[in-house]
Amino acid sequence: MGGGAAYENDLNFKATELRLGLPGTGCTNEEQAVSGAKNNKRPLLETREERGSKEKSDPQHDDQETDPAPKARIVGWPPIRSYRKNSLQTKKAEAEAAAGMYVKVSMDGAPYLRKIDLKVYKGYPELLKALENMFKLTIGEYSEREGYNGSEYAPTYEDKEGDWMLVGDVPWDMFLTSCKKLRIMKGSEARGRKLKSDRVSFLTEFSTDGWKFRQEESE
Amino acid sequence: MNYFPDEVLEHIFDFVTSQRDRNSVSQVCKPWYKIESSSRQKVFVGNCYAISPERVIERFPGLKSITLKGKPHFADFNLVPPDWGGFVYPWIEAFARNNMGLEELKLKRMIISDECLELISRSFANFKSLVLVSCEGFSTDGLAAIASNCSFLRELDLQENDVEDHRGHWLSCFPDTCTSLVSLNFACLKGDVNLAALERLVARSPNLRSLRLNHAVPLDILQKILMRAPHLVDLGVGSYVHDPDSETYNKLVTALQKCKSVRSLSGFLEAAPQCLSAFHLICPNLTSLNLSYAPGIHGTELRKLIRHCRKLQRLWILDCIGDEGLEVVASTCKDLQEIRVFPSDPFVGNAAVTEVGLVALSSGCPKLHSILYFCQQMTNAALITVAKNCPNFTRFRLCILDPTKPDAVTNQPLDEGFGAIVHSCKGLRRLSMSGRLTDKVFLYIGMYAEQLEMISIAFAGDTDKGMQYLLNGCKKLRKLEIRDCPFGNAALLMDVGKYETMRSLWMSSCNVTLGGCKSLAKKMPMLNVEIINETDQMDISADDRQKAEKMFLYRTLAGRRKDAPEFVWTL
Numbered sequence: 068m069g070g071g072a073a074y075e076n077d078l079n080f081k082a083t084e085l086r087l088g089l090p091g092t093g094c095t096n097e098e099q100a101v102s103g104a105k106n107n108k109r110p111l112l113e114t115r116e117e118r119g120s121k122e123k124s125d126p127q128h129d130d131q132e133t134d135p136a137p138k139a140r141i142v143g144w145p146p147i148r149s150y151r152k153n154s155l156q157t158k159k160a161e162a163e164a165a166a167g168m169y170v171k172v173s174m175d176g177a178p179y180l181r182k183i184d185l186k187v188y189k190g191y192p193e194l195l196k197a198l199e200n201m202f203k204l205t206i207g208e209y210s211e212r213e214g215y216n217g218s219e220y221a222p223t224y225e226d227k228e229g230d231w232m233l234v235g236d237v238p239w240d241m242f243l244t245s246c247k248k249l250r251i252m253k254g255s256e257a258r259g260r261k262l263k264s265d266r267v268s269f270l271t272e273f274s275t276d277g278w279k280f281r282q283e284e285s286e
Numbered sequence: 287m288n289y290f291p292d293e294v295l296e297h298i299f300d301f302v303t304s305q306r307d308r309n310s311v312s313q314v315c316k317p318w319y320k321i322e323s324s325s326r327q328k329v330f331v332g333n334c335y336a337i338s339p340e341r342v343i344e345r346f347p348g349l350k351s352i353t354l355k356g357k358p359h360f361a362d363f364n365l366v367p368p369d370w371g372g373f374v375y376p377w378i379e380a381f382a383r384n385n386m387g388l389e390e391l392k393l394k395r396m397i398i399s400d401e402c403l404e405l406i407s408r409s410f411a412n413f414k415s416l417v418l419v420s421c422e423g424f425s426t427d428g429l430a431a432i433a434s435n436c437s438f439l440r441e442l443d444l445q446e447n448d449v450e451d452h453r454g455h456w457l458s459c460f461p462d463t464c465t466s467l468v469s470l471n472f473a474c475l476k477g478d479v480n481l482a483a484l485e486r487l488v489a490r491s492p493n494l495r496s497l498r499l500n501h502a503v504p505l506d507i508l509q510k511i512l513m514r515a516p517h518l519v520d521l522g523v524g525s526y527v528h529d530p531d532s533e534t535y536n537k538l539v540t541a542l543q544k545c546k547s548v549r550s551l552s553g554f555l556e557a558a559p560q561c562l563s564a565f566h567l568i569c570p571n572l573t574s575l576n577l578s579y580a581p582g583i584h585g586t587e588l589r590k591l592i593r594h595c596r597k598l599q600r601l602w603i604l605d606c607i608g609d610e611g612l613e614v615v616a617s618t619c620k621d622l623q624e625i626r627v628f629p630s631d632p633f634v635g636n637a638a639v640t641e642v643g644l645v646a647l648s649s650g651c652p653k654l655h656s657i658l659y660f661c662q663q664m665t666n667a668a669l670i671t672v673a674k675n676c677p678n679f680t681r682f683r684l685c686i687l688d689p690t691k692p693d694a695v696t697n698q699p700l701d702e703g704f705g706a707i708v709h710s711c712k713g714l715r716r717l718s719m720s721g722r723l724t725d726k727v728f729l730y731i732g733m734y735a736e737q738l739e740m741i742s743i744a745f746a747g748d749t750d751k752g753m754q755y756l757l758n759g760c761k762k763l764r765k766l767e768i769r770d771c772p773f774g775n776a777a778l779l780m781d782v783g784k785y786e787t788m789r790s791l792w793m794s795s796c797n798v799t800l801g802g803c804k805s806l807a808k809k810m811p812m813l814n815v816e817i818i819n820e821t822d823q824m825d826i827s828a829d830d831r832q833k834a835e836k837m838f839l840y841r842t843l844a845g846r847r848k849d850a851p852e853f854v855w856t857l
Contacts, residue, residue, distance in 0.1 A: 143363035143769070144744070145629055145660060145687055146718075148420060150446040150474065151578075155630065158556070158581055 170224075170246055174202050175253040185246065190239045198222060202251060209235040221252045292317075296325045305330045324348055331355070332789050334372060334396065335814065338844045339380035350389045351415075352377075356396035358792050358838050359742070360767055362420065365794060365836070367820065369851050372396040375405075376849075382409035390415040390441075397421065403428030407435035415441035425450035426475070433459035440493075441469040451477030458483040467491040471498035473522050473553060478502045489514045495547075498522025501555040506534045512541035520574075521545070523553035526561065539564045552576035552602075557583050562591050569594030573621075576602040578628045589614045599623045599653075604630040605638045605660060612643035616650025624656040629687065637661050637687050641668035641694070644684075648675035656681040663694035664721055669703025673710035682707055683718035689745045692722035699723055705730035708738075718742040728752040732759020740765040753777035757784050767792040775802030782809050790840040801830030803837055807857035814846055815839040815857045 167184035181201055188194045195206050207218035214233050215221045222234040226245040234242070234249070290298075299322055302308050312322040328351040329342060343349070356372025374396045381388050388410040398421055406413060413436045426449065432442065433456055458480050460467075467487070472479070479502055488494060488511050495518060499508065503524035512518070538561075548568045557580045572595050577583055583591070584606040592598075592611070598619040605627050607615075615622065625647060629637050639661045645668050647654060655678045664686055692699055700721040708714060708731050715737055719727070723746035731738065732755035739762050747753065753773040756766070757780060766788065774797030785791060785806075800817070807815035818836035846856040 141689070143360065143365045144689060145685055146363045146742075146744075147628060147660075148362045148446060149364055150420065150448065151628065154579060155581065158579075159631075 168243065168246075170248050172198065172201070172249040172251065174204075174251040177202070183249075185243055191235055191242075194234070195222065198249075198251065204251075206251075211236070219253060222249060223252055224249045292321050295321050299325055303328075327351060328390075329353070333840050333842075334374070334377070335844060335847050336789070336840060336842045339377045341843065343380060343384050343386060347386075349381075350387055351392075352388070352390070353392040353394075354396060355394045358767070358790065359395075359765070360769065360792055360794070361395055365769070367818065367851075367853060370818070370854060371847065371849055371851070373849060374398045375402045378402050378405050378409070386410070387412060389413055390417075392417040392419075393421050394419040395421065397423040398428070399423050400425055400428035400431070404431040407431045412438060414438055415443075417441065417443040417445070418447050419445045420447065422448040426452045426456045426477070430456035430459040433457070433464075434461070437461075437464060438466050439464065440466050442467075443469055443471045443496075444474050445471065447474050449475055451475055453477045455480060457487060460487050462490065465490050466493065468493045469496035469520075470494070471496065471522065473498040473500050473524075473555070475500045475502075481507050485510055485514070491515075494518065496520035496550075498552060499524035501525045505538065505561075509534060509538040509541045512538075512545055516541075516544040517547050518545055519547050520550040521548050521552070523551070524555055526554050526557040535561060535564065539567070542567050546571070548572070550574035550576075552579075554580035554583055562587050565591065566594045570596060573597055574600040576600075578602040578604055578626065580604070581606065581630050584611075593618050595619060597621055600625075602626040602628070604628050606630045607643075608638045609640055609643035609646065612639060613646045613650075616646040619651060621653060622647075622651040623653050624681075625651075625654065626658040627660055628658075629660040641665050644668060645671050645675075648672040652676070653678070655679055658683045658685075658718075660685045660687065662687060663691060664700060664703065665693045665695050666698060666700055666703035666706075667693075667695070669700065670706040673703075673706035677710045678713065679707065679711040680713050681716040682711065682714060683716070683742075684720060685718065686720045689720050690722050691720075699726070701727040701730065705734075708735040713737055716740045719746060720744060724748050725752040725755070728755040732756055735760055737762055739763060741767075743768045743771055745770045747771045747773060750774055750777035750780075754780050757781055763787075764789045766790075768794070768796060770795040772797055774798055775805075778802050779806060782806055785810060785813055785839060786841050788841065790838065792836075792838050793834075794836040796833075798834050798837060799830060800832050800834050803834050803839075804830065804857050806839070812841055812843075813839050814842050816850070817855045817857065819853050819855060 167186045169182045169184050172181045172183055183197065183201070185194070188197065191209065195209075198204075199206055204220055205218060206220050206222055207215050209215060214235075223231050224234055224242070224246045225248050226232050227247060231250070237245070295318070299308070299311060302311055305328070308322055308326060312319045323345050325348055326346045327348055329346055329349055330353045331337060331342065332355050334354045334356050342352075354374060354377060356374070357366055357370060360366060361370065372395060374393055375398075382405060388406075389412050391406065391413075392415075398418065403424055406416070408431075416432060416439075424447075429442070429444075429449075432439065439460075460483075464487075468491075470487075479500065481503065484499075484503065485507065488497070494515050497511070497515065497518055497520070499511075499522055501524050503511075505526060508523060512521075542564055545568065549571060551565070551568060551572055551574070554577060562583065569591060575595060575598055577588070581604055584604070588607060589611055592614050596618060598615075599621050601615065601619065601622060601624070603611075603615075603626070607627070612627070615625070627639055627643070637660055639659070641661065641664045644657075644659055644661065644664070647657075648671065652675070654676050657679065658681075661684070664684065693703070700719075701724055704717075704719050704723070704727050708717070712734075714735055717731070717735065717738060718741070725748045728747060728751070731741070735741075738760045741756070741760070741763070743766075750773055752771070753768070754777050757763070757777070763784075769792075773793070778793070778798050779802060803815050803817060807813065816838045817834050818838065820835065850856060
């Protein structure tokens with residue numbers, strides 16, 4: 068349990084909170100104001116309709132609830148010159164292609180962090196192998212049901228929304244665009260994440276079935 | 287004044303340089319008209335279809351410098367199909383045929399072909415300056431013709447053009463005898479350039495004061511160029527991407543130390559921020575900084591750079607500077623007059639600046655008079671504060687990425703905020719608005735914006751009254767462009783005479799119908815009322831009740847244009 072306190076600062080408890088609802092919804096108003104860009108919920112949808120809406124702009128507001136579904140783009144909006152728009156697009160693509168995607172990799176207990184370029188790997192197996200080589204450890208096989216069951220280590224990553232996710236759940240391409248940094252969790256942390264203290268009691272030692280056990284209890 | 291010989295009058299008129307003033311002079315009496323017209327050298331034509339080249343030549347036989355603008359402003363945002371028009375060839379052909387001594391040509395949003403560039407280069411022996419802004423239709427072959435044949439070329443300035451790049455030999459076409467270059471800007475070219483030729487060109491151009499490079503010019507060449515051109519006033523850095531080895535970096539620092547005249551800096555088209563500290567040497571003297579094409583420069587490196595720029599008057603930047611970065615600008619750049627904050631990721635629809643940055647700028651920079659601001663959200667309170675802090679705005683353009691977003695705090699429309707701006711900024715000449723706006727804001731604009739000349743409106747208003755308030759109130763209105771607003775025929779036809787006092791009106795995705803446009807065209811023969819038809823089914827005899835999806839009208843002395851493509855109907 069000693070390690071617990073240190074991790075409270077790192078983990079976003081809200082992220083590990085089990086609740087119903089799609090990811091990304093249910094932010095408090097405060098969070099919404101701060102991270103206004105993320106949810107982009109448009110209030111007063113009915114007022115828009117009262118005005119006799121323009122068809123073009125409505126599709127933009129239809130898909131507020133699904134995150135991060137792309138908004139329908141309005142032609143010619145935002146009003147910036149095509150030259151500039153094209154150049155930003157190109158730059159973005161070039162920058163991503165050329166610069167590689169270096170992300171920090173931390174491992175619990177290691178004295179310093181490492182950095183790897185995600186772009187050089189074609190998929191999860193290669194990435195995991197590289198991590199295993201870099202840190203001299205074994206991560207083992209991924210399974211949707213059990214995560215990295217049987218391993219002392221679990222590779223996790225922080226996504227764009229600040230949540231810590233298990234590596235391997237989403238398609239590789241989606242992972243590439245959402246991964247901000249990696250963390251290799253070790254030991255008990257790997258097998259059972261701490262949850263909000265009110266709801267579930269802290270579990271100290273797990274058996275190798277610990278993962279399955281925790282899920283059952285919270286349901 | 288009637289007793290003065292013509293030469294004296296002419297000499298006096300030489301001191302009158304602005305076109306508006308010269309227009310006024312020419313209206314005093316017939317002799318003044320004659321003298322002014324025969325001696326005018328610089329002409330500005332805001333709409334190339336408003337008058338024929340022949341007529342311009344006839345009136346101003348001494349013309350040496352001409353500025354022409356072609357496509358409507360909304361063409362910048364892909365609202366106008368290609369081939370709509372704006373061809374400069376007829377003008378050049380007419381000038382050549384009439385042996386005009388053309389020396390300067392400036393074009394904006396026009397189509398210019400390689401053929402045309404070749405014609406220019408061969409027809410005008412004293413041709414000195416070519417400035418192309420947002421143009422298209424030409425390639426580096428056309429540039430090669432200019433380089434080869436214009437022996438006294440001083441200025442070749444290409445701004446944000448779409449140029450077909452046939453790879454770099456055009457630079458080598460400047461003959462060894464060409465030593466007159468003062469300004470060279472090829473930042474928008476996508477391809478490689480002959481770097482050796484570039485170096486030699488710079489070396490033999492002692493008058494070079496403005497040089498803007500494209501992305502294909504790397505750091506080590508930049509350093510060599512700077513050593514040869516220490517008197518540069520305006521520098522556009524090309525590529526800045528690789529971590530330079532210390533030798534190149536040190537040489538760059540040495541070169542920059544010699545460049546004591548640089549007042550304007552731009553480019554960093556591909557930039558890694560690590561080496562920016564070399565430029566901290568130049569920053570204290572900068573009056574103009576354009577980093578709007580440098581997404582690689584942000585965060586602490588950007589703020590560090592800005593903190594050195596105490597004399598900055600003009601700043602173009604990306605929104606990744608954030609509100610925090612704008613606060614640094616506000617506290618550092620007390621002489622700031624113009625700022626443009628562009629979105630770095632327009633497709634995702636998230637801007638990194640909000641009303642906080644805008645308010646900070648307004649309170650820190652009292653000389654601010656021109657702003658273009660793309661942001662995530664806005665509030666009435668912020669706009670009211672800005673209006674109080676900066677009553678001197680002449681240009682105010684605000685673009686909220688979600689175009690109908692209301693006040694982010696109160697959810698009210700932004701009428702009061704923009705109302706405060708027009709009420710306080712008595713000298714406002716240009717306005718662009720966005721966010722949730724009702725007819726009320728137009729009432730305010732009509733009431734208070736007495737000097738307003740150009741206004742752009744999108745997704746605003748509730749009824750025809752909105753547009754009517756505008757047309758009634760703004761006596762100096764010249765350009766009005768409207769998209770996606772519920773304005774219809776009643777507004778369009780309320781005061782048809784008004785359009786002859788304006789340069790142009792654009793309306794797209796509004797409620798005006800084909801019938802309304804036809805009616806207007808019938809009443810006003812001095813206007814060209816053009817409908818851009820992008821659907822297949824419609825034809826000109828179609829149901830008048832159908833909405834006119836895109837309408838562009840402008841006053842003209844040249845009648846309907848002969849180069850209109852099939853999809854453009856002149857009613």
